[in-house]
Amino acid sequence: MSFPWAQQYKPVNPFMRWMDEKLPLPRLVYNSLGAGYPVPRNLNYFWNFGILAGLCLGLQIVTGIILAMHYAANAGVAFDSVEHIMRDVNWGWMLRYAHANGASAFFVVIYIHIFRGFFYGSYKAPREMVWLLGVTIFLLMMATAFMGYVLPWGQMSFWGAKVITGLFSAIPLVGDPLQQWLLGGFAPDNAALNRFFSLHYLLPFVIAGVVILHIWALHIPGSSNPTGVEVKSESDTVPFYPYFVAKDGWAVGAFAFLYCLVLFFFPNSLGHPDNYIPANPMSTPAHIVPEWYFWPFYAILRAFTADFFFIPAKLMGVLAMFSAILVWFFMPWLDRSPVRSGAYRPLYRKFFWVLVLDALVLGYCGGAPAAEPYVMISQIAAIYYFAHFLIIVPIVSAIERPDPLPTSITEAVLGKDENVPLMASPTAPFPGTQHSNA
Amino acid sequence: MIRIISILVGLFFTVALAWSFGNGAYQQITEPPPVTAEHEFHRHPKEVHFASDGAFGKFDRQQLQRGFQVYKEVCSACHSLSHVAFRDLTQLGYSDPEVKAIAKGFQVPGIDPNTGEDAMRPGMPTDYFPKPFANDIAARAANNNAVPPDLSLMTKARHDGPAYVYSLLTGYQAQPAALLKEFPDAKTPNGLHYNPYFANLNLAMPPPLTSTGQVSYGDGTKATVDQMAKDVSAFLVWTAEPKLEKRKQTGWPVLGFLLFATILGYMSYKNIWYEKKKHKA
Numbered sequence: 001m002s003f004p005w006a007q008q009y010k011p012v013n014p015f016m017r018w019m020d021e022k023l024p025l026p027r028l029v030y031n032s033l034g035a036g037y038p039v040p041r042n043l044n045y046f047w048n049f050g051i052l053a054g055l056c057l058g059l060q061i062v063t064g065i066i067l068a069m070h071y072a073a074n075a076g077v078a079f080d081s082v083e084h085i086m087r088d089v090n091w092g093w094m095l096r097y098a099h100a101n102g103a104s105a106f107f108v109v110i111y112i113h114i115f116r117g118f119f120y121g122s123y124k125a126p127r128e129m130v131w132l133l134g135v136t137i138f139l140l141m142m143a144t145a146f147m148g149y150v151l152p153w154g155q156m157s158f159w160g161a162k163v164i165t166g167l168f169s170a171i172p173l174v175g176d177p178l179q180q181w182l183l184g185g186f187a188p189d190n191a192a193l194n195r196f197f198s199l200h201y202l203l204p205f206v207i208a209g210v211v212i213l214h215i216w217a218l219h220i221p222g223s224s225n226p227t228g229v230e231v232k233s234e235s236d237t238v239p240f241y242p243y244f245v246a247k248d249g250w251a252v253g254a255f256a257f258l259y260c261l262v263l264f265f266f267p268n269s270l271g272h273p274d275n276y277i278p279a280n281p282m283s284t285p286a287h288i289v290p291e292w293y294f295w296p297f298y299a300i301l302r303a304f305t306a307d308f309f310f311i312p313a314k315l316m317g318v319l320a321m322f323s324a325i326l327v328w329f330f331m332p333w334l335d336r337s338p339v340r341s342g343a344y345r346p347l348y349r350k351f352f353w354v355l356v357l358d359a360l361v362l363g364y365c366g367g368a369p370a371a372e373p374y375v376m377i378s379q380i381a382a383i384y385y386f387a388h389f390l391i392i393v394p395i396v397s398a399i400e401r402p403d404p405l406p407t408s409i410t411e412a413v414l415g416k417d418e419n420v421p422l423m424a425s426p427t428a429p430f431p432g433t434q435h436s437n438a
Numbered sequence: 439m440i441r442i443i444s445i446l447v448g449l450f451f452t453v454a455l456a457w458s459f460g461n462g463a464y465q466q467i468t469e470p471p472p473v474t475a476e477h478e479f480h481r482h483p484k485e486v487h488f489a490s491d492g493a494f495g496k497f498d499r500q501q502l503q504r505g506f507q508v509y510k511e512v513c514s515a516c517h518s519l520s521h522v523a524f525r526d527l528t529q530l531g532y533s534d535p536e537v538k539a540i541a542k543g544f545q546v547p548g549i550d551p552n553t554g555e556d557a558m559r560p561g562m563p564t565d566y567f568p569k570p571f572a573n574d575i576a577a578r579a580a581n582n583n584a585v586p587p588d589l590s591l592m593t594k595a596r597h598d599g600p601a602y603v604y605s606l607l608t609g610y611q612a613q614p615a616a617l618l619k620e621f622p623d624a625k626t627p628n629g630l631h632y633n634p635y636f637a638n639l640n641l642a643m644p645p646p647l648t649s650t651g652q653v654s655y656g657d658g659t660k661a662t663v664d665q666m667a668k669d670v671s672a673f674l675v676w677t678a679e680p681k682l683e684k685r686k687q688t689g690w691p692v693l694g695f696l697l698f699a700t701i702l703g704y705m706s707y708k709n710i711w712y713e714k715k716k717h718k719a
Contacts, residue, residue: 041714083521083591086681093681094688238714246707253700260696264689265493268594276595276678277587286637306461308454316454323451333440372466379459383452390448394441 003222005234007035032219038237039244040225042413046116047223048251049109055252056106057211061204063099064148067092071151073197075190078153079278097267103145104270105259107293110138118331119352121228121340126221128332133214135328137207142294142325144203147196149291150188154275159288161188161196167301170315187281227412228340229405236409287369295366296359297321299378300385302370320382327389334389337397344403348396351388358384475624479617481634483601484608488672493690496683497676499531504655505673506530508666511653512646513589516581519567521590522677529680537563544568582629584642593671594678600671602635607667609635610645 009030011017020027030036070089072081085092114134117123123131146164150157165182169175184191222231231237238244262269270292274285290298304317311319327334335348342349358381365378406412489498506527509519524541528534541561546568548559561568570586571577577585593599613632618625626632630640647663655661675682 080521086679087521087526093679093685097685242710243714246703246710250700250703250707253696253703257693257696257700260689260692264685264692267685273595273597273599276591303455304458306458308457311454313458320451320454323447330440330444334444336441372462372471376459376462376466379455379462383455383459386448386451386455390444390451394444398441 002031002036002219003038003231003234003237005237006031006038007239009034009036032215032240033245034241035239037219037222037240038231038234039223039240040231040236040409041238041243042225042227042409043223043244043247044226045251046112046120047225048248049113049116051248052109052251052255053106053113054211055255056102056109057204057207060099060102060106061208063095063102064201064204067095067099068201071197073151073194075153075193075279078151078193082152094263097263100271101259101263101267103148103291104262104293105255106141107145109255110141111293114138114328115356118355119342119349120224120226121335121337121342122224123331124335124340125332127218127224129217130214131332132329133210133217135325137210137214138328139325140203140207140210144200144207145291145293147200147203149275150193150196151200152275153193153279155277155279155283155285156272156275156288156290158188158279158281159285160290161192163288164290165192167318167321170312170318172315188279224340225409226341226343227406227409228344229407229409229412232408233410289367292363292367295364296362297324297366299362299366299374300324300382302366302375303379303382305375305379320386324385327386331389331393334393335397336394337400337402339402339405344405345396345400346403347400348393351392351396354384355388358388475617475621476638478620479614479634479639480637481605481609483598483605483635486601486604486668486671488600488668488675490672490675490682493686495686498672500657501669501672502530502676503532504653504657504659504666505669505671505676507655508647508653508670509589509673512666513670514567514570516570516577516586516643517589518569518571518586519590519677520569520588521566523564523566524561525563526680530676534563541565582642586643589674590677592678593674599678600675603674604667604671605635606633606641607647607670608664609633 009020009024009027011020011026016026019025027036067085070081070085070092072078082096085096087093089095117131117134146160150161161183165179165188168182169179171178180186182192183189184195225231272289272291289295298321301317301321304313304320307313308316337345337348339345342352361381362378362385365374365381368374489496489501509517524537524544527537527540532540541563544561544565544567545558546561546565548557549555550557571580574585593603596602610631610633613626624639626640630642631644632639633641647666650660650662652663653661653666659665679685
């Protein structure tokens, strides 16, 4: 679907006409990434992160496929095969650093993308399905990244696999057999490494499939925008091509610059030194920590230190850690505010920034040793985390008095400047309303 | 309805967390965790710089050769270097015949061509550095129940790796009297050696570099303990990442190109949006 004023695809030569009749692939591209897709004209830079996330996924798939040509998923040689890639494969060091840091870049981008959604209420109707698919992608990404981190078969790979699969052993009755079934043994070994490699190769393509659904679902109502006011007329939008192709283009350049800065000059700064020690089941590292992008959830897992009535602390931690993400699925129904954008929600906006700070504190504590004061800080931060989504958001959305909204996107963009006639945009049939110009 | 359920679930988690917090706080007050000798006396690595540091860093080949000499004459008695092959030594500035001669100086495991049985033979450039012990059990037996770790990746496998190796090698000392006074039970056990740069302060490895001139450098550099420690640390930076120089040298043109492309992209963005944003000019 699209807006009635969307430009229509016209095949320019007989071949394209022939193609359009048989397989309208050019038409599909034109309508999704070309001039046929009208986009709100007021998108800010936070709207660039969807494209960047897609870029990261492509980058991970391409580097990953080449790495898989040189990697050996066998517990006896996996570690050595990674070093073989680093030393003897042509440009192998660059591929591996690109892939390892590409995972970090992917998560940086995706966290900004998700928090953009929280601030601007992107999850609200009519885009609930976009949001649900997005959270699904995030869960798949976490599974993929976790299994990818096991493949180099270093100390953190091994002990990370042991800890994370150990979470399933917290489930009553079936926990231990379930963990053994997942690992194919009593501890991570060749069986676990092989299946993790197989799934690590499979899941990115599942993600790519869900990404297509995510974009498809997005293109039905069209993109949201910083005002949260829906598109009303042609003057509210610009065609994706050339406007957002140009904007995304330079954003991709800026992103690639920062990514390459890390890749070529600080490639190990986001990793843990222990993963350069081969896996050793007989020697437990002093501090087992996952990669940085799991730290907030790891902090929530470890925050439960005391049994709660009949529920063991470990089970509480596991329940809470999974709930911390699952709760995102319910955002469209927890937040009942009729106003979409945080820009017009003075109270919600304050709690949003507390949540950002809270997530950073949780992240810091999750990467720190499991000792005081970090455990107590993460307990307080985790209390806020759950309170935010499950208590504060529903209550705030009921009691808040939002700021007045602009009547249209065009007014939000052009209406504030009283000295310039609104007809500056020749395509605007409905210039701003009286109240903003009075 | 959904909001009532949500608030109840929220209370469940927050109360459970508050319960954990209360328990933890109570425990902190009633039985605070004991202060350990490691916590009080462990030191962070010393500040030390290498030619390969920094965005323009390059290996000092002369130093790498000296460091290799220290490894060969001292460390290799106990530590393997399993990811490095003799052929890699050409990167230190050795010529092919020199590498051949170095390889020949090592005995590597092979097969007797007449009987087919396991035998030792002189190394070739394609061989990897041989391990000093046949397996971990042999290594433990010969080293007071400690396995000397492989050194190939050592400077990447520790926080602040090169500085850590240097500090450890130069950090051996007598156990401070203050430590024994405060923690009488923490006396360094027999067979271990006190070193404040080691995580638990007591290290199985005896001080490997002990006297000036332990190694005779061919280039006339005075082989003090400090110099040898620095040289071998620099050498281990190279063994951990032989492609370090190439990585940094590749990075600059890549960043230069991306900067150029990004500026062009920004200018075309400004140009394309000019009409749409004219009102703000």
